[in-house]
Amino acid sequence: MNKYSYNQISLKQYIFILFETQVGIGVLSLPRDLAETAGTDGWISILLGWVLSMLLSLIIIQVMNKNPGYTLFELLSQYFGSWVGKSLSVLWILYAAFAASVVMFSTIYIIKLWIVPDIQDFILMILFIIPVYMITKHEIRVIGIFAEFVCLIFPWLALLIFFTFKNTQWMFLLPIGKEGIVPILSTVKSTILSFLGFELAFILYPFLKDKKSASKGIIISNSISMIIFLTVTVVSFVKFSPDEINDYAYPTLNLLKLVQLPFLERMEIIFLSVYLLTLFMTIIPYLYTAALGITQLFGKQEHRNVLRIIMCLWFLSSFFFFPSSSQVTQIGKSWGVAGIYFAYVFPIFLWIYGWIFHRYRKVQKQ
Template structure:
């Protein structure tokens, strides 16, 4: 029996956690980011990013299949030894904490701009971290249950986007490929970062009850994310003029603002409170990955004390750090550079090393026989 068998998650929860981790804050700015580099051909880059994300996801699953009862932090120690393994674990802990922090401050920034401009940052952060603590102290099983509830809660939002097609100008998309192949290919790299979250399989796999379906599950999660990214991007491209969309920091929110309903004004104000469940579900898995890894590194079974330290750190930072729009943009550029290393370079090199590691062990067993 696996030591994680009492904290197992279903395939559906596995899919929802990865999907909700991916569709966080980035989807709000994605159409504008794509338009700046690939014009209205940016939607093609999403498909290319999806293909690349699936290939890398399958590499991660193959690595985990070789070590079904262990998380990433345990595998690193087994493969590389005590000191190198712990060093790599520290990098993953810092990476997860960085992504969680950027997601948190980006969400707070959006709330401050669009809903509560006069509310102090530390108050908003406290309101965010209370449910974070209540969920995370119970571990991955409760995160899985919450992911199901969040999926049901936000299920209506994509349908609302379709209402914006009422006054769409489909000619904005034509001719397809007008920017050339190079901008589309170069944008595919940054689009891959929109799928950040599939690396969460490194943590989730040992907790997955039906491990044989892990490959199918992660492809479904990536495909759900792709469908949302495509829908938001295409609707934004046909709703706003090509030169107009690049002026918006968060085109998706401007899209909601442009939707006129008979009984509701400022639709984005109604949309945002429900949408904030998504960045919340980006913060939760990454923060759990960070404190779970730190607990393993320190040899502790209970991660709650480290969780409290991380949450109080966020509150302390909020007293003297209030990121502006430009700072949020710069922080997200940092995510781009770091994300490439941890989601593209690491799985490939680790997969090659793992293959050599297991091949060498087989050869040694044959020699002993």
């Protein structure tokens, strides 16, 4: 019997958690990040990043298929022994906690920049950690239910994007490939960082009720993220000139700023206020991963005390850490560098090591 059977998530919840973790904060700045290097050919890099992310996602599923009853932290101890396994688990815990922290402080910066510039950081931190804690203190099943609720936001986003199609210049996209192949390939790094979140399949897999559909689910989640990234990027490229888009830190919000309805103004503020739920759904899975890792590392059952410690550290840090625009960009890049190793390099290493490990065990039994 699966020891996580009391806390399982459906395939739909599995898909929603993964793609909402991916989309999160990246969709707000991705068009500018791509335009800086590849110009309006940046949309091609999204497709290449999607293919690469899909391949690594399937490798993760292959690793977990051979060990369906284990979380990543349990698997590392099984593969590498107690000391090495726990050391690798600590690195994963630090990575997940850092990712959650980056998104939290970036969210506070964006909200201050666009909505309430005069408010103190610690006040926003209190307002944000309360709902984040209330969801994360429960098990993954509740997080999956919350992910289903948050998914209701995206049809509304698609409707708003539709209103921006007026006075677009599709000629900005032509000629395709004008920047050359080198800028397009070099920009793939920005896109693969936007797809970060699929590595949490390591954590979600043991809780998935229908494990045979894990590969299908992760393909769907990556594909939904790709469609959202591609749509927002292309619309931004045809709405703003190639030079203009580089002047906006968050082109998606500037895009929504152009939406004017007879009964509503400042649509970007309304959107961002609701989009907070999606930003929370980037924070929550990483935060849960860090808390789960610590509890399993110390053999505990309850992860709420760990969450309370992290919440207190976030709250205290909000009194002296006030990230500027450059600092937000820098910590985001640091997360991206760490993500390359944990989401793209580590699964390949673990897949090869796992193949050798199971092959050796099989030979020993003969």
